[in-house]
Amino acid sequence: MFYFIARRSFFAVILLFVVSIFTFWIFSALPADPAALTCGKNCRPEVIEANRIRLGYDKPFIEQYGSYMKGIFVGRTYGEDESGVHCAAPSLGYSYDRHECVSSLVAKTLPVTASIAFGAFVLWMVFGIALGTLAALRRGKWPDHFATVFSVIGISFPSFFLGLLSVLFFVIWTKILPFPNYVGITENPFEWFTALILPWSVLALLSASTYIRLTRNGILEVMNEEFVRLGIAKGLPRKKLIVKYVLRAALTPIATIAGIDLAFLLGGAIVTESVFNLPGLGKLTIAAVVNSDLPILVATTLISALFIVVANAFVDIMYGFLDPRVRTK
Amino acid sequence: MNTPLLSVRDLHVNFGTSEGDVQAVRGVSFDIDRGETLAIVGESGSGKSVTASAIMRLNFGADIRVSGSALFEGKDILSMGEEEVRKMRGSDVAMIFQDPLTALNPFYTVGNQISEAYTIHHPGTSKKELRALALDAIEKVGIPEPVKRIKQYPHEFSGGMRQRIVIAMALINQPKLLIADEPTTALDVTVQAQILELIGVMQEENGTAVILITHDLGVVAEVTERVLVMYAGRLVEKASVIDAFASPTHPYTRGLLNSVKSLDSDRHSRLEPIPGIPPSLIDLPTGCPFHSRCRYAASLNGRCSTEVPELKAVGNSWSACHLPVDLLAAPIKESL
Amino acid sequence: MSDDLILQAFDLKKHFPTGASKLLQRPTQVVQAVDGVSLSLRRGTTLAIVGESGCGKSTLARLLARLIEPTSGSVVLNGVNISTASSKELLKMRREIQVVFQDPYACLNPRHSIGQSIGTPIRIQKTMSRSEERHRVFELMELVGLSHEHYNRFPHEFSGGQRQRAGIARALALQPKVIVADEPVSALDVSIQAQILNLLEKLQSDLGLSYVFIAHDLSVVRHIADEVAVMYLGKIVEIGSPDAVYGAPAHPYTKALMSAVPVPNPQAGAKRKRIILTGDVPSPVNPPSGCRFRTRCAKVQDICAVDEPLLIDRGQGHPVACHFPD
Structure with a gap:
């Protein structure tokens, strides 16, 4: 029975890992530019680019996924300067639309x-x-x-x-x-x-x-x-x-x-x-x-x-x- | 006093189905004495299992009608109240089913189920006593390591072992009558031999009467004293086992015996099957149910297809056939 | 000499993996369903394979008909090794060897009429036109005792015996030389069993068929077999003519098996001495060392645990796999 529980739990973790990668990949593969969505219609390109860097959207996919996962366990700070926002663990991202940690x-x-x-x-x-x-x-x-x-x-x-x-x-x-x-x-x-x-x-x-x-x-x-x-x-x-x-x-x-x-x-x-x-x-x-x-x-x-x-x-x-x-x- | 233990009279069982009324049992009467072994033989659809369930009042459902009587020690089971029947089940009359693989509750240990069979009819028995009883019961039916085994679940046992457990359960209250509905059909021959021997031993110990429902004529010959042959819901022959095998009277019984391939018979000797197939129980033929497959029906000028034959005495046997008594009693070889 | 042998098996083995999942690469257990069986079938005769549930007889039937692939060993049909055949060769081989199953209901498509079902092998092999096929199906139905009006009926309208007749007709559609019949009458009532057995015998003599007949009912076998092989836990323990195996069984297991069969003769029954085996058949995952029957054998000696008895003639006139045969 113990072996059964251990094995079942192990599979659950593996499955979660696969699902999270897949979810993350789907959203990153969307045609919408996540950085452009962070500010309104008449947004200046400089702001978009700044936000892109702040939120890490400029990084490769794997790195984005890595920092997201890390954020879940240790929390994450968006941006480096004093205007940076810190979301404590478990950090699930930052909603620019609502200006709040998810x-x-x-x-x-x-x-x-x-x-x-x-x-x-x-x-x-x-x-x-x-x-x-x-x-x-x-x-x-x-x-x-x-x-x-x-x-x-x-x-x-x-x-x-x-x-x-x-x-x-x-x-x-x-x-x-x-x-x-x-x-x-x-x-x-x-x-x-x-x-x-x-x-x-x-x-x-x-x-x-x-x-x-x-x-x-x-x-x-x-x-x-x-x-x-x-x-x-x-x-x-x-x-x-x-x-x-x-x-x-x-x-x-x-x-x-x-x-x-x-x-x-x-x-x-x-x-x-x-x-x-x-x-x-x-x-x-x-x-x-x-x-x-x-x-x-x-x-x-x-x-x-x-x-x-x-x-x-x-x-x-x-x-x-x-x-x-x-x-x- | 010479009243039989169980006396069944004119038993009828009908099932309503979407395709029509199934007349499963039509006017069956028989007696069984204390300690006696009686076999009911027949092929699928003959009504033998339905007869057995009717005695236990186990056929239920929206559209089932049972009529006739079944006097057990003078009391009619068929007209008893629910609670009275319940008290009879498992204590005075016990039953074993065909498929031991599905007969046990998969969610409870074997020990739990055996002691449950006792405590239903003996409420207030202490846990300690129950455990001792279960251990004893399981040991009696020849299951090794009872202490370990009573803690196990049914799926951890082989088919033969599970049938032993069902038997242990059936006999824990020392019933007066045991109804065994095809108890060895699902088992291999060597296991069948084990189980039949076990039933025999337990029967002798407790003085239990046994009704053995089977399609296997070999099993009948080996373990029982009297036999009832059923065909399409009717009793066609009633005889001692010796008579039924040595001088079967009803053409169906004869056909059945001829169909059986005995171990003693010659290789490549041609078998003599009964032609045709049994009638549908929804659309039964008039007259004798066997007439369409019977080689003698033609010689009786249509009587077989119009008039239902009653059981009549032929020597020591009873036979439901229109043929004259001297023809029915004639040795097989001459009449065939 | 060997021209006379239509089907041969050499050291056939079939091991099924079981136990833990493959994903985790845990060491898996193996069920030794068939473990080293050699046999041969003479043209126009019937070889019966008997044994109790779990002895491997059905797996052996499937191996012989090449429905499953052997783990090792080979099957030779008419001089051709079919255990290594390609799928194209297999299709051709299916014309030579066909199977009749225990439950014809389970293997007749419920949505196809009986006529369609019987013609299926012909359509798969693409050897005939539609009208030729229809003609052939009528011929087959006559052969097995079904009337033409049954052609358009569906399996559920048939009785067990009629369905088995249809199953046999389908097996005969391609004019095979060998029929592997896996418990063909076990699901039928006694009076119907005899009809089907007679049909099988008639077809054998009319068409010169060779049968491999799998059964657990020993009485059925005596009637139809020219040679009987008794299996126990994946191995043949005794093989010989029915007279030898039934009349003078030499292996302790065969003796117990024969004595366990109830005889429909009340007078003989009482006189007969029955051997009652104790316990259950051991697990085929972990069969006993040496002789597989030794755990339940009354004659067991030290050697039985060490030395596996070979299936050879030890003076009984037929091969027996026992160190101490009778």
Whole structure:
């Protein structure tokens, strides 16, 4: 098992390295001149050239990549003179557009996205698995039909539509909720909660529909397994059979998919954050796209990749703990 | 008192499928005594496994209808409440399945699953006692190094070993009846020999009655006393094993025996297969289910295709065939 | 003399690497699926290879039909070494040797009609026009007992026996001289098995085919084989005529195997003495030294762990790989 974890982690690091090089290369290969983007339309060539040197865009690609990576671990100072800007480790670049270190932008936005992602995750897992289990156990009866209808709605409605609809209903018409205005959980937990309840629900509704189907089909499949029949033949009480035999087997593969989905969401729920006006990573990314703010885009891409690679490794290792067949191979 | 341990009467099982109603079992009746070994033989689709599951009330699903009765020690299993059936399963009546590779729960250790089989029916047993029981059970079925083995997971065992574990589990509560559904079909012959011997030994020790479901006539001949032959959901012959093999009465049983290539038979002697294929269970022929493949059907002027033959006594056996008794009882060589 | 031999194998070995991933260059383990098998098939006869799961019989079948490449050793078909053949030569060789598989359902394309499937080898070899092909397929279907109306039906509409007939028809499409049949009747019901075995025998006498017949069911084999080879852990332990191997088995493993087969005769069964082997087959990754059967053998001596017994005639009239044969 230890060897398995070590090997899996080693591969994750290698993969991250490859992904980071690739990301960096894509952005440097863009036709846009990153230095020209650092100042407005009527920029003097001298300023552009000065900025190019300050930001290191004059160096060869490998050297740029090297200093970026080094910056992540030890921090980085842009420019040599007193006007130089220092970004402390982990430095992820400097946004000229916003005159701010990318790392501090990320530090502000990541907690927002994390709040959205984890809340939605908990909600959809609980809801999806509960409803999926119910649908499988009452197959062909009304809980099953309800779950089917629910899934279809969740899958066919786009998130912006559901988002706007919920704002319209809960905030504007019925005024049950105040207009979402994000504050940190440490500042005012109640306001934090009221701001997030709608985005959580919308995201959860969308993903829950997938998990309802995964759970339902997984359970129905496991119910046909010979070992479940043997469990019944042994005289296991139904509740114990469902929990110890059916759910254990049906949910193990689902847990792994869930890990990846969560990681994906941590990279920023772009549409949802925009609809609910939440200052998260997704919104930061969108703004960066609009303003051609390359350093931010490089950073958010790398962060998303980091989450996904780490989640993949984590899920694989988890699988080893959950399924003895993987563990002792 | 001479009441049988289990007495099945007029058992019917139907499955509704998208293609139509599958009549898997149609009017099967038989008895089994305490400590007896009874074989149910038939090919795929004959209804032998469905019969076995019906006794355990294991066939479920939206569209399954079971009728008839199965009296176990005088109580009808088919009309018992859920909880009563549950208490019967694994304690009075235990079951072994065909594929030992998939029959064990892959997520729990073998020891856990064996002691679970006991604790379901004996709640409150101490951990220490359970461990001792599991060790004892696993040792009895001939698995070496029990202390090490009970901590392992099913995938760490070979197919034969897993079947031993399933047997250990089935017998831990000393059931009165063991239903073995093709217990050795998935195993190699040398392993099959091991498992059959084990079942025999365990049966003698506990006085358990065994219903052995199989398609292998060799296995039937070696281990059982009485045999039921099924074809397309019906019982076509009921006999002692000696009679069934020495003087089979039903044309299907005869055909089946002729199809079997015995180790004692000559090389390159021509086999005598049964022509044609078994009927579809959705679109069953009228009359005798075997008539389309039967060489005698023509001689009975269409009776076989219109009238369902009932089981009738032929010597010591029972046979569901319209042929006259003297023809059915005639030695194989003359009638073929 | 050797003209009479249509297929020969010399010291065939197939080792599959297994274990840790190749990326990290960890020392890999090797499954010795087939480890030094030599045999020969006489024209117009049937060589049966029997053994239990994991003995390497299916791998051997694949090697003989050149579906996989041997690790070492060679296969000679009709005087031509096919183990080193180029892909062009292989295509030609496929006309001479064909395979029938255990599960015909798995190897008939579900989207092709039976007629199309049977004609596939002809289309691959490009030896006939479309109408000639159709004509030939009808001929083949008649040969294996399928009627013309089956031509446009799909595999799922067929019973197991009919599918196996189609599988045989396809194997015969190119008029091969050798058929390698890998458990051709194991998936079928008893009454259908006999139909297929009779068909195979009839085709052999009508077309002069030679068979390599792989099976785990020993009773099936006795009926069809002219020579029987018994395999254990990648090696042949005994080879001879069915009468010799079944009637007077000399290798302890063969004896145990034969005695384990249930006899459909209740009176004989009780009298027979059964040898029950203990334990499981050892792993082919790390087979026992010397004789591979020694860990389960009742007659084991010190020499068995040191000296591997060769497959030679030790006075039994047929080759046995045992230091102490009966």
